[in-house]
Amino acid sequence: MSANADLAEDAILDAVNGGLIVLDQDARILRWNAWMAFASGHPVASVLGKPLTGVFPDLDLRRLTTAVRAALASGASTVISRTLNPAPLPLRTRSGRTLLHDITVSPVGERSGAACLIFVTDVTMATRREKYLRDQQNARYDAIVENAPDVILSIDSGGLIQMANSAAVSQFGYAMGDLIGKSSSLLFDTAGDWSSMLQAVINDAISFRSCELIAVRKDGSLSYVEASASRWNIGSQGFATVILRDVNERRAVDAALRCSEALARNAAIALADLNQTLEQRVDERTAQLMKAEEALRQSQKMEAIGQLTGGIAHDFNNLLQGITGALHVIQKRISGGRIGDIDRFAAGALESANRAASLTHRLLAFSRQQPIDPRPVNVNQLIASIEELLRRTIGETLQMTVMSADDLWLVRCDANQLENAILNLAINARDAMPDGGTLLFETANAVLDTGQARSREVKQGEYVRLVVTDTGTGMPPEIQARIFEPFFTTKPIGKGTGLGLSMIYGFVRQSEGSVRVDSKTGKGTSIEICLPRYRGDLEVHAEEVAGRERRAGSDEVVLVVEDEPMVRVLVVEVLKDLGYYALEAETGTAAIRILRSSQRIDLLVTDLGLPDIGGRLVAEAGIATRQNLNVLFMTGYAEKAAGSAFLDGGMEMITKPFSMDELAARIREMIERN
Template sequence: MLNNVPRSIALGGELGRLIAEKDWAATTLGPFGNWSVALRTTVALMLAAKAEIVLFWGPDYVALYNDAYAPTIGLKHPHALGRPACENWSELWDDLEPLLRRVRADAETVFAKDRPFQIDRKGEMETVYFDISYSPVFGADDQVEGVLCIVSETTERVLGEQRIRESEERFRNMADHAPVMMWVTDASGSCEYLNRRWFEFTGSSPEAALGFGWVETAHPEDRPRVGAEFVAANAESRAFQIEYRLRRADGVYRRVIDAGAPRYDAAGQFLGYIGSVIDIGDRFEAEQKLRESEARFQAIANSIDHMVWATRPDGFHDYYNDRWYQFTGVAPGSTDGEGWAGLFHPDDQERTWAAWTHSLQTGSPYHIEYRLRHNSGEYLWVLGRAQPLRDSNGAITRWFGTCTVIQDIVNARDVLARSREELEEEIARRTARLMEAEGAIRQMQKMEAVGQLTGGIAHDFNNMLFVVIGSLQLLQKRLAQGDLKVERYIDSALDGAQRAATLTQRLLAFSRQQPLDPVVVQPDRLVMGMSELLTRTLGERIRVELVATAGLWNICVDPGQTENALLNLAVNARDAMPDGGRLTIETANAYLDEAYSSDYGISPGQYVLIAVSDSGQGMTPEVVARAFDPFFTTKGVGKGTGLGLSQVFGFMRQSGGHVKIYSELGQGTSVKLYLPRHYGEAALRPLAPQVAGLPVGRGHELLLVVEDDDRVRAHSCELLRDLGYSVLEAKNGADALPIIAAHDLSLLFTDVVMPGMTGRQLVDAALVIKPDLKVLYTTGYTRNAVVHNGVLDPGTQLLLKPFTLEQLARKVRAVLDGSGR
């Protein structure tokens, strides 16, 4: 026994030890030996208890407490032990003292749940909550000597419930202000919340709707289905969506979509649903009207004798009436897209397709007679007509057309034609004699033009081939003699070959067969960007003036070919000013009216003018008239091919533009280029930076070369291997496809024009196998495979033959890196 403290107290945990060791003589309770039996007994019971208990003894409310209570007073422990309560509970004494006094004075128990207190137990004030039971402790004289406080802190639970209530309040506030009807159910499916919008819409009350009463607001015919679908979804805890009719407050039933998503607690336990109800009545009525309109259209279209069809704005056929299928006997859907053309008579297909293409491009009505295959296999004459449907802005949204059988009319025309045969035969005989004479003249002119063209080509190509063959023969001779100083022969051969390649490109430009890669450009920026090139090319004796125009329209052209055309004109101007002079390039907006346009076979409208003018010798009217003729030149022998202006003319017509020469002898010449205005914002393509040296392979890149010409294929493979690439090869598409399937290729390098499977067909099949495969086409001439209407298909990468090692290196690297065309 320590300080006369019995074991029942001293062994009462940490607080029992502190009570046993404390000098109680210095407190108002006096030495432990003087403590009353009631105090000792109460303390012993308190220390043995696991509940949070504090005992306030005597008029000063001296505090004694057990181990379970000590954490609830934080930093006040252990100083509060044996001290009057007013010292350590001073911050809440005004709240606590009346409770303790009430117990002492009235000898009654004070009980409360979640009683709040403001207390400083960790160095700062905080609000805490306790369940309390303050009971009187009686002494020997049956007077209240102390207050036994059994407490249980509920702060965490109370604050958690407050947070839940606040969260629910925020949700209800949000849901009640949401633009749609919202609801919440519990795990059993019972509806426990509907937002204000739902009650306003239905006019129902919470008493009638909560639980499962909301089902009664559905249309009587829909209720069984709605209830069954909801119960089934709830049983499986899965999301659902139900469409039904919901009664509005005015009694009108509106079609709605009711969708619910399951809710889960942190442990993954299903809590019920949260859902929304959206009024789709207006949309449903609009769709119903559209269906009714479609049904009426179908009824009308199928009730008339004409074959009716419709297309998208781009001409894709996507509708035919029943009469079409009855007449042709084909399966529904088989003539969608371009499949209809196969039913035309072979002799009519080309002109019919041309007429349809013209209408699509111009928006003009479609009108043509042709022969269409009947389900019997016989071809009958029909009249095809179509008109565009336009929106408020004038843009075409649909084409609607008909095919009318006119075989009887054609037969009648034949009968009428036979009745005029005799007269026509005489006219025909005389006309034939006249045409025969005119034909002979035209043939002579044609042969003269062909002779001039082929003679010019043969002359230039023979000169270039002489240089190439002669240089290679000298190279062969010098190498056989052991002479290694042969660079000049190699350079001479390469120069001759490059000149031949350039001549080929000019011929393609003249014939409008070169593939163009148009982009939207700002003309002033393009012209100003050529300043340094023009100054360097023309020399110091030519003063170059570039005149820009504010508010200049954009154009859509191939930038490289446009620069080539301007450079061609600038060089011609330089040659016309042997003693120096002034070259002016100016831009302006222009409008070509119908009168002017019809004279030159171009479309009237808005154009951007780029005029290249010089102060040179000028040309006579006779020279101007022949300036665009191929191989016509006024320069000395060996100083020009005569294809420069022909190339400019071909490029301008291929770009939808126009070129006109104005010249006066002794005053100078002005060549005016008219390029169609592009409607829309400029989206300039950034130029890829040129890297010094040849771009090479990176060791791991595997390329497949597909080329039907053995020598070209071998040469291409050798060049690519020399650039550091691993190379596989195939001579046609059939051999290439197994290689594509078996290897992880970095790039497919394929010729366009090949026997059997073309390059484009090979690429289409390869992309089915490997959709991410990168592709580079090559060709010396292409028409419809990757180029349509003279323009490269979007996203197509093309390298024209013949190409140099540097051109091949840069193009392959650009395609692999995805950095350019």
Template sequence: MDATSFPAAPGPMSRRVRELDWARTPLGPIAAWPASLRVAVEMMLASHFPSCLFWGPERITLYNDAFKPILGAKPEALGRPFDDVWREAWYSIGPIADRAFTGEATFIEDFPLEIDRNGRLERCYFTFCYSPVRDERGEVVGVLDTVIETTAQRVAEQQLRQLTQTLERQVADRTRDRNRLWNLSPDVMLITRLDMTITAANPALGPVLGWSEKELVGTSSLDLVHSDDLSLAWGASHSLMQGETLRDFDCRMRHKDGSYRWISWSSSPGEGHISAIGRDITQERERAETLRQTEELLRQSQKMEAVGQLTGGLAHDFNNLLAGISGSLELLKLRVSQGRTGELDRYISTARTAAERAATLTHRLLAFSRRQALDPKPTNVNRLVAGMQELISRTMGPMIEVEVLSGPELWTVLVDPNQLESALLNICINARDAMPGGGRLSIGTCNHRLVEPRAGELGLAVGEYLSLCVTDTGTGMPEEVIARVFDPFFTTKPAGQGTGLGLSMVYGFARQSGGAVQIASQPGEGTSLYIHLPRHHGEERIEHHTGSEFAPRAERQATVLVVDDESPLRMLIGEVLRDLGYQVLEAVDGASGLALLDSEQRIDLLLADVGLPGGMSGKEMARLARRLRPELRVLFITGYAQNSLFDNEQLESGMEVLAKPFAIESLASRVKGLLQKSVQPRQRSERQGPSARTG
């Protein structure tokens, strides 16, 4: 027989017998085994009954799959002497094995043995049979041990006997314990029928609720429940009637003096009655309510402190900016009345600079609150960082070395690239200020998979993220500063040298983009700030700009409907579009704008504020307008975030958002771009009103 096909029985142990190097055992190579051994091994391995075979003068051990649980965690027994495998119990089973090798078969039931199979001696019981195995000459050459462990059965029998012997004593003890508990328990104990009629009550009823057992037996326990809790109590009693157990059901119960106590009930039905235990939690509820009110006062105090800090910072910065704007306008008016027009550009430039700074401050506040208007695009962060490297190096100055470590095969992210550039520049400026004596600034990118618990600590879902890291060798920050570093208007810089909005803007931008910010820092050891942004499965979108400094004019006759309730802004937008060659219609709210859209008037583009008065928002008006004019292009203008105003949904095709405040060039470019997209390849009626589409 081919050694590779023996043994032929199925199962893991057959495979292990084939794979073992038997030449290193007294049995010798498997190919040289005698027929009697082969037959015995095949029979044993094919059996589903726990079996073990020990063979030859050295009593070498073989066993089947069913025998493995009996060995437990013992060292591998295959190929080892039987007396070595069971050496701790050999004093008991050795004589039996010796008799088997003399030809005596043995059958023993529930034989006790002390064996070590799990790292400790344990008492076990086995029913087994030792059967001599003879060779062709009739000589005993091995023993087949068929065995079944009866430990669990014997232990169960012993436990049953012990339980039987002590049952009456335990019943008596428990009866005494029950009576003692019934009489001494500080909790109310009730026995009721299934209809909640009280049949018994323990003495605690008096101290807790003021009633005696005699006064309540025969009445319904529901009669004591506060009217506001009665519907819940009826539901709980119905569950008990259906056989369900009730835990921690809290309700108010009427005291004999007319007041109410909060009682927490645990109840269970059985044999036609309900047993209930009620604990008085009135003081606990009062303490909890007091604690809740105290915490609410603390939260309100913290909120007012934050609001005070926020409004104080806003008032300071905006008052400065408004002073620059209003002062420039007053001087502008004065110089015009004086005929001194040579200085007008300077005042106009001053006012415009202040307005741009106010817009920047507003964007930073909106970023912190996650309400800034974002324009997310699939972005290659490596390319973005490379494009900013020269600007960052100039900003850092000659005493700070800037290095960029770009991760290979970086994933794409869906972010507003302009806001990401602003965030990166803010981080670098903070790092520069932390290195007044110079140092090294490192900007690195890498792909990163966040798992628990780290993802949960950052408030992110488990998944794939791109990490942008900025590390400096500056002064570092203590824990108390790190805890407040993202608070608006919090700054460690001297007065007048920082608004305290830079990192709060970074935090808000990251959160609004679906990511998170992480800081690692220690005093004197520098700071590392990480922006984690979720991976976007899409290609980078590269936009090409013409670089023109002038607002693009209309390329064809087109009509724009401007809907905004702010008269000055509506007037300015109308003037700009008319100057660029567009026909302009104006409306003050959604209803009047929709009336124009439902008319015969040609309208190519709707330009609407998202927040309109009168109960119809710009979003709702655009939705209704698209029903009337399916190919109408829409440009929303807003100072809030696209993802908050549009429920995190992608805008429909032909719709875009422009954030306030905006430059004339930006407005003109958006309008021209949308109108170019609206040109259809098929012939259309010159009049685009509803009647032209239904004819």
């Protein structure tokens, strides 16, 4: 090669943003570019012809030397990563700091004696960015744990406390330094029950839903707590994370409720035995009835709290599933050396954690806090577009009639929410008419005067009325008074979430309209929705695609229905890893459209508590057109609450939070069953 060619080659090597070292067959340096000279502090002239051990005599280069030998002997390429071999070479950045780097060793062709190429990549900024993001995520997690109202403890296999949050200090009365390293059994009066639960979790990896224990504070006083625990590992060492919830107030409320009920019973007995004057009996009976009414209100309040906490637990378990599932996938990727796409799972886990902090805001949907996408809507056209779906949903045993007013005014609202509201009302009407009946949809223009507007709690003016009437069982007044409460439902577990009517109420009120119920036991129910008239033109919007195109070939296809985005992403990722083709649906309505299409579907995986249509109803709609369809329900409710009594043949249930391996095994088992 000519001198000019050598100069040109040197110029090219010096222009590369990374270190380049070219070795000959004897592992001696032929080329040493400018980047390498600057980062190492060794000029080109001082290293040419030397082995690497001659340039870095005090450095352990066994890993790098082995890679060079492999390249020279067998033509093998080797990557020496910073994560496994921190700082293989003593290199510095322009600011004089240690330069973090990866090294790639590759063989080269027989050209001018060159035999091996060493490429050094600067990963300093990438490493610092990764550490920053990891520290940020850990800081958010620590903040969640530290500010949690419940006691959170981390306990090792020997029963010693390794971590405690501020709530633990408040609950037990010990300083933080006194808790760390303390035997956890000393904190409980029921030490035997505590030890049994802890060892079961540590040894058998069993997650306990709840276990009531008696805790002992530092001052010797007792406190009732509800404990739940789960296991995690660092290497071969097992640990347990324990959450303790103070239930003293709940026990006191239960005791007060029992006392009130006893007073009510005693009052009834006393009334029967009274022999005083009528006026005295009336006065005393009135007093007793007032006490009984207060006890009843207290009982209803506790029932509402139970419904509310059950709904919160479902949503929070969804968020926990997103966090634990994403971390599990990250762990799998790292252990398998596939770290290229773990950022999106880390971001998903962080997003779920942030959403957990704002969970209570979602409960305000029924009080006009739910986001909407308002646009002009013709209610007649909307009902006509879903009429076939409505008829299939209610079944052939019911007669459905639509009475549409001519020249119906436009309204401005979220069309998707109005469609879901109509579908929910149809499903409720169907369930209220198990032996058949008539379902009527009526639309009309209405001008509300001052009195009519006041009774509906809206402004007077022009409105569009939508009335849905059934001839079903009807509702007593006490049920009518509660139907818009979130998570309240008269249906059995798995048949309804208790969110349908509360979300309808929130949507209508947020659209500046009104919703009213008129129901009589044994005669039926009529629900009226009034939405303000919109003075404008109807906009044209492209319809959403109901489902993805059918995949060519005969690979198994799984439809995943989950409104929690991170959970849906994780389930789809598991399916892809197993080699299955996955279809996604965020709502039950979208899932039903796909199930009624010609798309091949071998398994339906659906959340039990969807926001618009329950997972059970989605499954029934799928089985109606696909008789051999298998269904795997996912639920965030406690296993005993959800139960399996409502599962038919071909249906199974998996309880959140679950591991990705467990989900993969269940999916593989159900598909191979076909």
